[in-house]
Amino acid sequence: MHEQMTFYLNQIVEQNPLINCLTNKVTTNFQANALLAIGASPIMTDEPDASPLVSAQSQAIVINIGSPFNQDKMEAIELSIKAAIDKQIPVIIDPVGVAALSNRLAYIEHLLSEYEIAAVCGNYSEIAALAGAKSNGKGVDGGHPEGEMTDHLLKVANLYQTVVVATGKTDYIANQTAVYAHQYGDALLGYVTGTGCVATTIVAAFISQAPTPADYLTAATLATGFYAWCGGRAVQLTTGPGDLPIHLLNQLYEHSVKANNKKTSDKELTNLTITQERMSSND
Numbered sequence: 001m002h003e004q005m006t007f008y009l010n011q012i013v014e015q016n017p018l019i020n021c022l023t024n025k026v027t028t029n030f031q032a033n034a035l036l037a038i039g040a041s042p043i044m045t046d047e048p049d050a051s052p053l054v055s056a057q058s059q060a061i062v063i064n065i066g067s068p069f070n071q072d073k074m075e076a077i078e079l080s081i082k083a084a085i086d087k088q089i090p091v092i093i094d095p096v097g098v099a100a101l102s103n104r105l106a107y108i109e110h111l112l113s114e115y116e117i118a119a120v121c122g123n124y125s126e127i128a129a130l131a132g133a134k135s136n137g138k139g140v141d142g143g144h145p146e147g148e149m150t151d152h153l154l155k156v157a158n159l160y161q162t163v164v165v166a167t168g169k170t171d172y173i174a175n176q177t178a179v180y181a182h183q184y185g186d187a188l189l190g191y192v193t194g195t196g197c198v199a200t201t202i203v204a205a206f207i208s209q210a211p212t213p214a215d216y217l218t219a220a221t222l223a224t225g226f227y228a229w230c231g232g233r234a235v236q237l238t239t240g241p242g243d244l245p246i247h248l249l250n251q252l253y254e255h256s257v258k259a260n261n262k263k264t265s266d267k268e269l270t271n272l273t274i275t276q277e278r279m280s281s282n283d
C-alpha cells in the first residue's frame, strides 16, 4: 500500500498532470490550490469553445455540476467529455446537487449511461440518489440516506460500469466487485465548503496516473485515503473552519511535493492503510 501511494504521489509531482475542471464558482479556487499543492496543474474552463480544446490536452478532466448549471455549461461538458474520451483521457464526475434537484439527477444519469466515465465521486446523498434510493439530502449536503451505503455504491458501479466514491464519516470506494473503506477524515471538514469537490479533484489527479483503467479503483482508493488522512492531520493543527483550508493545503503539499523533493521515504505516511469492506453485491 505504502509503495503504491508513493508511486502515485511521485508520479503526480514528476508528471505535473494538467487537470481541466469544469466546476462551480463556489469552490474553484480551493480546487485549483489543492491540485497545485500536490504537484498537479489545474485549469478551470467551462466555455463551450475553449473547454473541449483544453480537455483534449489534459491528463484527466473533472465534471462538477455545482452552480452554474446552464445551457453553456452543459454544452461545454458534453463537448469536453467527447474530446477527452476520444483521446482515452479519464473523465471524473462530481454529481453535485443530484439528491435535491431532479433535472441534475437526470443529466448525470444521462452522462453515466452515454459515456465511459472513469469515476463518479459524491457525498452519501448524491451516490444514494444515483442508486435510486431515498437520499434525505438537503441542497448540496451529504445527509443520512436510507439503506446500506455499500449496496448503493455497488449498484451504481454495476449500473454504469464505473468506479464510485462516496465521501462522509467513512469514505467508500467501489467498482463492480469490491468496496474499500477508510475513516481518515474528520467531521470538521464538513464545515468548510468544497472539501468534497476537492476530494474529487484529488481522485482525478491520481486516476490521471493510473497505468490502465483496471487501476482506477486503486487510484481512487489511494486518493481518498491520502486526502482524508491529510484532512485529519490538518484538523489537529486548526482552531476552526477558518484556518482549516490553510492547514489542509499545507498537509497536501508536505506529503507530496515536499516529500518528493526530500527524496527520502515519508515515514508518517506508512501508517496509512485501507481495508476492503466487502467483495460483491452477493456478500
Ligand SMILES: Nc1ncnc2c1ncn2[C@@H]1O[C@H](COP(=O)(O)OP(=O)(O)OP(=O)(O)O)[C@@H](O)[C@H]1O
Pocket: 122, 123, 124, 140, 141, 142, 167, 168, 169, 170, 171, 184, 185, 186, 187, 188, 189, 190, 192, 193, 194, 195, 196, 197, 198, 199, 227, 228, 231
Ligand atoms: N462526519 C465526518 N467524519 C469524518 N470525515 C468526514 C465527515 N464528513 C465529511 N468528512 C470528510 O470530508 C471530506 C468531504 O466530504 P463531504 O461528504 O462532506 O463532501 P461534500 O458534501 O461533497 O462537500 P462539498 O459539497 O462541500 O464539496 C471527505 O474527505 C470526507 O472524508
Ligand SMILES: Cc1ncsc1CCO
Pocket: 024, 026, 027, 066, 067, 096, 140, 193, 194, 197
Ligand atoms: C455550496 C455550493 N452550492 C453550489 S456548489 C457548492 C459547493 C459545494 O458543493
